[in-house]
Amino acid sequence: MEQSAPSALTQIVFLAPAVAGLLAWLLGRVRRAVAEAFALLGSAAALVAAIGIAARVLRGEILTGWGPELRVDALSALLVLLISGVGLPSTLFSIRYMRHRRLLDRDGADVTDKRLPGFYGLYLLFLATMLWGCVTNNIIMLYVAVEATTIASGLLVAFYWDRRSLEAGYKYLMLLTVGITFALFASVLLYAAATPYLPGVNAMLISELRGVASLIPRSVAVFVVAFLVVGFGTKAGIAPFHPWLPDAHAEAPSPVSALLSGVMINMAAYALARTITIFFPVYDALTVFVVFLGGFTMLLGGVMSLVQDDLKRLLAYSSVSQMGYVIMGLGFGTYLGVYGSLFHLLHHAAAKALLFLSVGAVIYATSARSMSQLGGLGKRMPVTAACFFIGAFAISGLPPFSGFMSKLTIFLAGAQEGMWTAVGVGIFTSLLTLIVVMRAGQAIFWGAPKSAATAVSLESVREAPASLWLAMGALAGVCLLLGVYPQIAYPLLNKATLTVAGVVGH
Amino acid sequence: MPYNTELIETLSMILIITSVAAVESQNLKRAAAAYCLQALLICGLILAFAAGNSALYVWAATAFITKAILTPWFLLRYIAKTGEQEVPAIVGFGPSVVIASVLLVSFYKLTHTYVHVLAPTPEAVAGVFRTNLAVALTVFVLGLYAILSRRDAIKTVIGLCLLENAVHLSLVSLAPDMRETALIGIATEVVVTVYLLLYVIAGIREKVGSTDTYELAELHW
Numbered sequence: 001m002e003q004s005a006p007s008a009l010t011q012i013v014f015l016a017p018a019v020a021g022l023l024a025w026l027l028g029r030v031r032r033a034v035a036e037a038f039a040l041l042g043s044a045a046a047l048v049a050a051i052g053i054a055a056r057v058l059r060g061e062i063l064t065g066w067g068p069e070l071r072v073d074a075l076s077a078l079l080v081l082l083i084s085g086v087g088l089p090s091t092l093f094s095i096r097y098m099r100h101r102r103l104l105d106r107d108g109a110d111v112t113d114k115r116l117p118g119f120y121g122l123y124l125l126f127l128a129t130m131l132w133g134c135v136t137n138n139i140i141m142l143y144v145a146v147e148a149t150t151i152a153s154g155l156l157v158a159f160y161w162d163r164r165s166l167e168a169g170y171k172y173l174m175l176l177t178v179g180i181t182f183a184l185f186a187s188v189l190l191y192a193a194a195t196p197y198l199p200g201v202n203a204m205l206i207s208e209l210r211g212v213a214s215l216i217p218r219s220v221a222v223f224v225v226a227f228l229v230v231g232f233g234t235k236a237g238i239a240p241f242h243p244w245l246p247d248a249h250a251e252a253p254s255p256v257s258a259l260l261s262g263v264m265i266n267m268a269a270y271a272l273a274r275t276i277t278i279f280f281p282v283y284d285a286l287t288v289f290v291v292f293l294g295g296f297t298m299l300l301g302g303v304m305s306l307v308q309d310d311l312k313r314l315l316a317y318s319s320v321s322q323m324g325y326v327i328m329g330l331g332f333g334t335y336l337g338v339y340g341s342l343f344h345l346l347h348h349a350a351a352k353a354l355l356f357l358s359v360g361a362v363i364y365a366t367s368a369r370s371m372s373q374l375g376g377l378g379k380r381m382p383v384t385a386a387c388f389f390i391g392a393f394a395i396s397g398l399p400p401f402s403g404f405m406s407k408l409t410i411f412l413a414g415a416q417e418g419m420w421t422a423v424g425v426g427i428f429t430s431l432l433t434l435i436v437v438m439r440a441g442q443a444i445f446w447g448a449p450k451s452a453a454t455a456v457s458l459e460s461v462r463e464a465p466a467s468l469w470l471a472m473g474a475l476a477g478v479c480l481l482l483g484v485y486p487q488i489a490y491p492l493l494n495k496a497t498l499t500v501a502g503v504v505g506h
Numbered sequence: 507m508p509y510n511t512e513l514i515e516t517l518s519m520i521l522i523i524t525s526v527a528a529v530e531s532q533n534l535k536r537a538a539a540a541y542c543l544q545a546l547l548i549c550g551l552i553l554a555f556a557a558g559n560s561a562l563y564v565w566a567a568t569a570f571i572t573k574a575i576l577t578p579w580f581l582l583r584y585i586a587k588t589g590e591q592e593v594p595a596i597v598g599f600g601p602s603v604v605i606a607s608v609l610l611v612s613f614y615k616l617t618h619t620y621v622h623v624l625a626p627t628p629e630a631v632a633g634v635f636r637t638n639l640a641v642a643l644t645v646f647v648l649g650l651y652a653i654l655s656r657r658d659a660i661k662t663v664i665g666l667c668l669l670e671n672a673v674h675l676s677l678v679s680l681a682p683d684m685r686e687t688a689l690i691g692i693a694t695e696v697v698v699t700v701y702l703l704l705y706v707i708a709g710i711r712e713k714v715g716s717t718d719t720y721e722l723a724e725l726h727w
Contacts, residue, residue, distance in 0.1 A: 138688070140688040141688065141691065144695060151698050154706070158709065161709055161713075163710075166706055166709045166710045167722040169706045169709075170659065171722075173703050174662060178666060181669050181670065184673055185676070188673070188677060189624070189626055191681055193626030195627065195681075196627060200683075201685065204685075216626070219624065220624065223624055
């Protein structure tokens, strides 16, 4: 039996990076190294707090804070660990990466350099808002936190302040805000519908709402689910609400892309899982709709990634595709399906962040990100090449890497439910992903550039600095560990799966 | 309940018309002024509803500061930088007015008749609350229409503001007991988002030389 216990960790985990971000912005103006130090400190503090939270949750506790406002069960603990676990390597990567003058040249190196304290301030605020979203138990505050992640990251997407990044920033802020307004409307409807059954503030608490889902009028429930799918689905990059994603994830600086693709969309999927699954036990047909949405998303993302020349856009479309697996697993609604979905969240966070950082290392060394401009980097950048291929094997679902286990679990769940078409779409998309990432890896590390006129000269190319591959190495280790020894994640994943409403009944 | 039905319905009707004015005015300053007037009407409406629920006075104050002061100030400040004249919309002025009017009348009628389908509680659609919810949903649709049909980036931000006004207004019927902290959180985020969008649009104007979203075609597929 799990016991609720008040804990300051629920606040520290997101307040520490928020405060560090404020200090990085204020004091970083005096000396850039101060901003970098606070960035590392804030990210590390969040990870330490997250590990502490996970340890206590595994002991059977549910941590609370500010009365019932903050609540960390196993599902929240998993997300908090995942966000801060990707956050620290990405921060480490950003220190050298963001100093690189050639990359800062897009809007004039001196001008961009002056914006670095602001970059770290927003970066940590972005991390903090994602963590806050995963520990809040208030459905309105969940909306506020998700929108806060957009606000914090909007200027990070447009950081280079040139035509492309500004275009991406505008689309990002506009589309996500319009989308999330639907989620707000859904949250308000849900709160209002629960008010007659739950006194006062309880109608806002997600932990209480699942108990009254069956009492909410059917027509209202339909609108709530539809608006939640549009709202949080837009943020999660679910098709057809995904068009902002390739632009934003590609134009942001690479460490930010790692956070956007590795964890932010996962956090939005978490918001979706927290909210719509409360209706699963009441409305069976909903699960079929979610499975369809997942299949459509994975297939569309897979096909679109096939035609990309820009490496970061390719990875961004791959993220759309991978979110499809998460949604599909969730849609099966069974223990195995939800377990596979959460395992895939964990795997995707590590693998996609690793791939974005590997491509970031290529950009660091060459200032190029088009496959047609790149070739033969393998001998010059062996560590980066090894990290890229580990990420590529993992994302394609090859054994013995993390993606193999998570996808296999989702396919088994589909087979158990007799949803063979969904399983077929999943396997086909896996093959597509394999082709896409292997072709990209072959082109940039072994092949010759397609266009001789714009090809990057190999003579000046050097392996990325140690801090960059240290960050990549840590994530590569996670991809390998989760594939070789998946049991390591079982205790937390098992508890998190049981937390998701609806699965216990199956 | 001690509601002044006539006052609420009159304010609601004027409020819808301000949405059309904000969408259709080709001068961005006038569109911002129409938006500001709408914000003031929302404050007035919330005050009218406060006769039955004193907690709504805080809501009216929040709406006044964020929607009637800060947002129009930001809009006017950036319009001064980017230019008053709106980039021509996807549809011409005449057809657009017709589309907006048809949307207004048909959607108001539709929502006023069938809003009970969406209503979480019987109280949310009783008497003046039904009118309020129908008005909110109509403003929401007009805001969406502005975002989808306008090429001018500043105008799309005004459309977004209408969308947010609609949600704010709907809270009076749907969630009158919502705590002030949640409401202040929502309202503050809207203002910050609008400011950031305008900041980015000013950057676009500087780099591209226009606020025409059709010019933003560097990134596709």
